[in-house]
Amino acid sequence: METETLLLNVGPVHPSTHGVLRFKLRMDGEIIRDCQIVVGYLHRGTEKFGEMKTYLQFIPYTDRLDYIAAMPNNYAFVKAVEELAGIEVPLRAEYIRVLVMELNRIINHLVMMGSLLLDLGGSTMIMYGFRERENALQLYESLCGARMTFNYIRPGGVREDLPEGFIPKLNEFIKDMDMRIVDYEELVNGNEIFLMRTKNIGVISAEEAINYGMTGPSMRGSGVDYDIRKVEPYSIYSDLDFKACMRMEGDSYARYLVRVDEMRESLHILRQIVDKLPEGKTINQRYSFAPNTGAPSAVTSYFPRIFTPAEGEVYSRIEAPKGELGFFVASDGTTKPYRVKIRSPSFCNLVALPKMVIGLKIPDLIAAFGTIDIVLGDVDR
Amino acid sequence: MWTGDIMITNPNAYDLIVAILNAIGVYNIILGFFENMGMEFVLRAIIVLVEVAAVVAFALVTVMFLSWLERKMFAVVQARYGPMVTGPRGLFQPIADGIKLLGKEDIIPATADRWIFTIAPYIVFVSVLLVYIPLPFGESLILSDLRVGLLYIIAISAITPVSILLAGWASNNKYSLMGAIRAVAQDISYTIPLAITAIAVVVFVGSLSTVDIVNAQQGYWFGVIPKWFIFLQPLGFILFLIACIAEMGRIPFDFQESEQELVAGFFTEYSGMKFAMFFLAEYAHMFAVSGIIVTLFLGGWTGPAIPLIPIQITSLVYFIIKTYAVIFFAMWLRDTVPRVRIDQLLHIGWKIMIPLALLNLLVAAFVVTAGVI
Amino acid sequence: MAWISKNWAMIGIIKGLIVTMKHILQIGDRKTVTVQYPYERMKVAPRFRGKHAVDEDACIGCGICETNCPNSTITIVKYGTRWFPEFNLGMCLFCGLCVDACPMNALKMTGDYELADYSRESLVYGPERILFKKEVSK
Numbered sequence: 001m002e003t004e005t006l007l008l009n010v011g012p013v014h015p016s017t018h019g020v021l022r023f024k025l026r027m028d029g030e031i032i033r034d035c036q037i038v039v040g041y042l043h044r045g046t047e048k049f050g051e052m053k054t055y056l057q058f059i060p061y062t063d064r065l066d067y068i069a070a071m072p073n074n075y076a077f078v079k080a081v082e083e084l085a086g087i088e089v090p091l092r093a094e095y096i097r098v099l100v101m102e103l104n105r106i107i108n109h110l111v112m113m114g115s116l117l118l119d120l121g122g123s124t125m126i127m128y129g130f131r132e133r134e135n136a137l138q139l140y141e142s143l144c145g146a147r148m149t150f151n152y153i154r155p156g157g158v159r160e161d162l163p164e165g166f167i168p169k170l171n172e173f174i175k176d177m178d179m180r181i182v183d184y185e186e187l188v189n190g191n192e193i194f195l196m197r198t199k200n201i202g203v204i205s206a207e208e209a210i211n212y213g214m215t216g217p218s219m220r221g222s223g224v225d226y227d228i229r230k231v232e233p234y235s236i237y238s239d240l241d242f243k244a245c246m247r248m249e250g251d252s253y254a255r256y257l258v259r260v261d262e263m264r265e266s267l268h269i270l271r272q273i274v275d276k277l278p279e280g281k282t283i284n285q286r287y288s289f290a291p292n293t294g295a296p297s298a299v300t301s302y303f304p305r306i307f308t309p310a311e312g313e314v315y316s317r318i319e320a321p322k323g324e325l326g327f328f329v330a331s332d333g334t335t336k337p338y339r340v341k342i343r344s345p346s347f348c349n350l351v352a353l354p355k356m357v358i359g360l361k362i363p364d365l366i367a368a369f370g371t372i373d374i375v376l377g378d379v380d381r
Numbered sequence: 382m383w384t385g386d387i388m389i390t391n392p393n394a395y396d397l398i399v400a401i402l403n404a405i406g407v408y409n410i411i412l413g414f415f416e417n418m419g420m421e422f423v424l425r426a427i428i429v430l431v432e433v434a435a436v437v438a439f440a441l442v443t444v445m446f447l448s449w450l451e452r453k454m455f456a457v458v459q460a461r462y463g464p465m466v467t468g469p470r471g472l473f474q475p476i477a478d479g480i481k482l483l484g485k486e487d488i489i490p491a492t493a494d495r496w497i498f499t500i501a502p503y504i505v506f507v508s509v510l511l512v513y514i515p516l517p518f519g520e521s522l523i524l525s526d527l528r529v530g531l532l533y534i535i536a537i538s539a540i541t542p543v544s545i546l547l548a549g550w551a552s553n554n555k556y557s558l559m560g561a562i563r564a565v566a567q568d569i570s571y572t573i574p575l576a577i578t579a580i581a582v583v584v585f586v587g588s589l590s591t592v593d594i595v596n597a598q599q600g601y602w603f604g605v606i607p608k609w610f611i612f613l614q615p616l617g618f619i620l621f622l623i624a625c626i627a628e629m630g631r632i633p634f635d636f637q638e639s640e641q642e643l644v645a646g647f648f649t650e651y652s653g654m655k656f657a658m659f660f661l662a663e664y665a666h667m668f669a670v671s672g673i674i675v676t677l678f679l680g681g682w683t684g685p686a687i688p689l690i691p692i693q694i695t696s697l698v699y700f701i702i703k704t705y706a707v708i709f710f711a712m713w714l715r716d717t718v719p720r721v722r723i724d725q726l727l728h729i730g731w732k733i734m735i736p737l738a739l740l741n742l743l744v745a746a747f748v749v750t751a752g753v754i
Numbered sequence: 755m756a757w758i759s760k761n762w763a764m765i766g767i768i769k770g771l772i773v774t775m776k777h778i779l780q781i782g783d784r785k786t787v788t789v790q791y792p793y794e795r796m797k798v799a800p801r802f803r804g805k806h807a808v809d810e811d812a813c814i815g816c817g818i819c820e821t822n823c824p825n826s827t828i829t830i831v832k833y834g835t836r837w838f839p840e841f842n843l844g845m846c847l848f849c850g851l852c853v854d855a856c857p858m859n860a861l862k863m864t865g866d867y868e869l870a871d872y873s874r875e876s877l878v879y880g881p882e883r884i885l886f887k888k889e890v891s892k
Contacts, residue, residue, distance in 0.1 A: 030724075057824035060849035121632050121720030124774065127459035131787050138799070145803035145863070151849045159854070163801065179783070187773045190766030193633050193718045196725055363722045458774050461788045717774045718767055 005033055008362075012041050016119040016366050019376030023365070030361045035354040039347075042380040050329075050340025055081050055155065055307055058340065063149035065344065066378040069108035071100045072320040074153040077340075079234065080316040080327040081155045085309035092280040093157035094236045099170075099273045100143070100152065102266040106177065107133045108321035108373075109259045116256065116370035117188060120197055125188060132180055135173050142166060155307075167274060174267055174274075181263060189260070198252040202356040202368025205250055212352040216323025216345050217262060218372050221255035223248040228319040239276075242269050255371040262321075308335055315343075322346055322373055342381055346374035391592040392521040394432045395425075397693065432524055436513050444664040445475040451664075451712055458716040478657075485653035493650065494551040501548035502651065502658035508540040509662045512669040515591050519682045519696035523592060530591040531583060534673060535576050538628065541666075542568040548659075549647035561647035563723055564637050567627060570730035571634075575624035577738040578617045581745040582610055582677050595681030609680040617741045618678045620734055622707075625670045627730065630663065632715040636723050671707040672700070679703050798865040803848045805866040806841050808881070812860035813838055819852035819861060828852060831880065838881035844874050 010023040020041035026034040049061050062073040075097060082089065110133050114126030137147040142163050144152040152159050188194055204214075206223045219226065227244035229237045245261035247254035311333045317326035323345025332338040349372050357365045402408035415424040449464070449472060456463030464471025489498055515530035517523045527533050542565040549561020583589055586597045600608045611618045627634040637646045648659050675681060680703070682696035721729070777784045789796055798804070815837030820828040827846040828839045839852075839861075853861050871877055 053824055056851065057822065060824055060847050060851070063849075117719060121635060122716075122718055123455075124459050124716055124777075127461065131460055134787070141802060142799040143801070145799065145801040145850060146848065149847070149849070151851070159850075160801075163799075176783070183773050183776075186769045187717070188770070191718060191770050192764055192766045193721055195766070197719060197722060361722070361724070363720075454778070457780075457786070458777050460777060460784065460786050462786055462790070465790060713771060713774060713778075717770045 003028065010362075010365075016370075018115060018370075018374060019379075021374075021376060021379070025362070025365075027362075032358055032360060032362070032365060035357050035365070037350060037353060039350070039376075039379050042376045044381065046381040047340055047342060050337050052336065054335045055309075055337065058337070059154065060149060060151045063151055064377060065342065065381060066108075066320065066322065066325075066346070066375050067148055068111050068375050069104040069321050070148060070150050071097075071104045071153065072318055072325060074150060075101060076316065076318045076320070076325045076327045077329070078153050078155050079318065080314050080329040081309065083314045083316055084312055084329055084331055085155070085307075087156050089157055090280050091236075092278050095273055095277050096158050096162065097153055098235055098237070098240070099270065099277075100140070100150075102269045102273075103136055103139070103170075105266045105321045106263050107136045109263045112259055112370075112373040113184065113188070113256070116367070117194075119366050119370050120194065122188075122191075122194070125184065128180065128184065128187075132177060135176065139166065139169060139173060142169075167277075170270070170274060174270055177263075177267055181260070181267075185260065189257070195253065197363070197367050198256060198371070200251050201360065201364045202252045202371065203250050204352055204356050208355060209250070209352065212355065213348045214323070214352050215348065216319070216321075217245070217258045218255050218323065218349050218352075220244065220246045221258045221371075222250035228317060228324055232317075234316075234318060240269055240272055252367050252371040259373075306335055308333055313339075317343070320345055322375070322378065323349055344378040344381060346372075346376075346378035347381075350374050350379060391523075391526050391590070391596070393523045393526045393592075394521065395428060397521045398428050398432070436524060437510065440510060440513055440665050440668070441661075443668050444661050445479075447664045447668065447708065448475045448478070448660075450708075454709075454712050455716055458713075482653055482657040487653045487655070488650075490553060490650050492553045494553070497547050498551035498650075499655070501544050501551060502655045502662070504544040504547065505541060506658050506662040506665070508537055508544065509666045509669060511537050512666075512673075516669060516672045517591050517595050517676055517681055518672075518700050519694070520692050522682075522693055522697055526590055526592045529589045531579055531589045531594070531677075534591075535572070535579065539572060545647055548651070552647070552650040554650055557647050557649050560637060560649070564630070564647055567630070567634065567636065567723075567726060567730075570727055571624045571627040571734075574620055574730065574734040574738040575628065577735070577742055578621045578624065579677060581614060581617050581738075581742045584742070584745045584749050585610065585613065591676050591681075595676055595683065598680040599683045607680055607683065609678060609683075611678040614678070614741060614745060616737065617745070618674075620738050620741065621674060621678065622710075624730075624734065625674060626711055626714065627726070629667050629670055629711070631667070631711055633718045633721045634726055635715075635720050636726065667708060667711065668704065671704045671711070674707050675700065675703040679707070798867070800865075802865045802867075803850050803853075803863045805843065805864050805869060805879070806839075806852075807862055807864050808838060809860040809862075810838075812858045813856075814858055814860075815839075816857065818855050818857060822851050822855040824849065824851065833881040840878065840880045842878045843869055844877040 005026040005028050008025045008027050010025060012020040012022045022038040022041070024036040024038060025032050044064075046061055046065065050058055053061070059074055059077060062077045063070040065073045081087070110129035114129035117123070117125035140150060141147050143166060144150050144159060204212075204222055206219075209219045209222045209224060214222075215226070223246065225244060225246050228234075229242075230244050242265045245258050245265060247258050309331050311331055313328065313330035315326055315328040317324050319325075324343070325345055326343035328339070328341040328343070329337050330339040353369060353372060356368050360368070399408060402411070412421065412424060415421045452474065453463040453471065464474040467473045467477045489495060512534055514524045515527045515533055517526075545561050545564045545568070549558045549564075552558070582594065586594050588594070598607070598609050602608060606612060630637055637648075648656060651659065682700040684695065684699035686692055687695050776782060780786070813836075815830055817830050817837075819839055820830055825845050825847050827842050829842075830837050831840045848863070850863060853863055869877070
């Protein structure tokens, strides 16, 4: 009997596509035979802005790439600029940077867990996740003034020092988070219905993951032991004790568990940083502003109004919560970059989705898609 | 109950009203007044209409209260407040929702079948209200003690899939039709274990009448443990509970309302009050089905009698408390677990629950014929 | 699905139900966290980046904030005899680079975030509007 495949459009406006993303599915009854992904609904021309703004003015634009966890975006660009211009960063600034980035990792994974469960139907996890996220965002608000678009990490250090009372509140957050992770594990990890929905769904083997260019926790769920913080340690990660979390099965459940483990490792890193935080300057003398809060630690030299790094190009990458985030910055000696290219983790992870999903049904597409953890700002830039 | 050729009927609400009127002393006067005109059936009709109006009012108030309770409980689990602004603690929120839905434009698609499209939601609601007839709210507080009450309930519950198919068909939308077909598949595959488990209870009682089932659960073992069927048939209770949650279409069997997985449910083309009817029917169905669970397994309206208060009122209170306990469990489950996929849902219904229900029936039949109970 | 026969007791679901029950009864540290805006408002941090405020005495109208703004939000306009910045808050990123760049420490960002309005023109906050913080005491 001759049958035809049905073209189903899971449109840009859909509750579970985490943004504006479109799937064109070829369905044979219930089974997906082909999946084409249409991106570009959120394209804003960020890389073009990189050519039109100076190095300092571009940093707020990097915030808007992965808006759920914005500090690593700032840091990846600033790291590229520092490599290009040969800027040294004081030690306390490095510690503060790693502190805010690991805190961002935690809140990113909370959103991933929450939205995965929300798509599957258990809507309490996202509320718990956002309750924890609120505490972290209030910490950020006291630190740099904004909750989502931080604009905090600058070439040469960070914008300003930690406010008073930050470390005790951070310690409270860590203690609270320890208790909550136990709650989440009891709520979700053993839940038989959750296991039914995510075990053996969206399997991708290690070799295929590497071939598709997946990075980050999604790849580590398939058994590839590659964490940039271990392979090419940047900042102070070589002094910290943590492990790269990995699972072997490669299905959605493994990717989910990798992220829960990573949250625990991030808390471990935060505790070490709080213990080891050194005194000192928070920004390289030559590159600091005088932030206008009247704090006594304001320094008096200014960021060079004309900041022209030497000609050259650099590609620097970090382990963002979603994967490998890389910035390629090419400078031609003027105040504006010649080219900024962003290698975003969500875009490269998304390419592996059709491979995971062909042969499954639409509910499985939702479950597998939720564990790749993309955000559209990152995909479309 | 039927014991051979003598039929003993249990008192129902009609008899209760007559007894109250007799106690006041008015009944004979009114009856005489109607008999003089030769229309005593009018008096009977009026009394029955009063009962029916009471039950329908109770159902509607319960539906409103349940929708408020569901939202508040969902919110408390998620560490938030829920509706707080409309009325004290949000109690008037269902009224506000109703007013909003009444004000929406009533869209009927141009190519849809107008009559069936309009009637389908009302069929669902009416068929749910019909389940309230043999439901024993308390001692002699039952609209009509049908001799085949339980069979009637299961049969009326089978009208729901038909009306869902009507709704999906009349929308003239292939995705709605697919959604309707899946809803019907879910309903059918969970009606079978429900019916088999109910029959296992009937085997213990010997009669299909709901009041007889409740009466068979009166008394205590060892003076402490009440003789409820949940203690005699725990497996049956669990199966019946799962089947009822699937019949009601609640999470974890909530396939119809997940836009993420199904492109359109059968109620996609509905707007305004017709849309509201489906959801009112869901809450009314939830109360009715919980009432059935309480009747079959948790002892109905039995409970320790309190002196000085007429047993009708205490039995009503016990029934409502037990029903709300079952509803609370259903809502609690909804807040915690994710959904089950449609094919896993059917797998559970056919391959796991039916064998277990048959096993339950076998054990129950063996126990009864061997004279153990 | 074969693992169902091993997990028939559904312990995972029961543990989840216990967690949810703990939230219903609010035991431990699990209380309701809603702030009922607009009846209650949360306090913003001192460093919060909200609407701008220009110190009339300190601003010299140099235009460094205008040059450093990534989004061309600021324009320097003449006000009386002096020149002051005018902010188009509809285009502002609230990034705070202008605050960092001001050489006279004349610019700061207050904690005002309820800035919604009905037309784009009313979002242009010129010097005559609420953008003046006069220092009254030294």
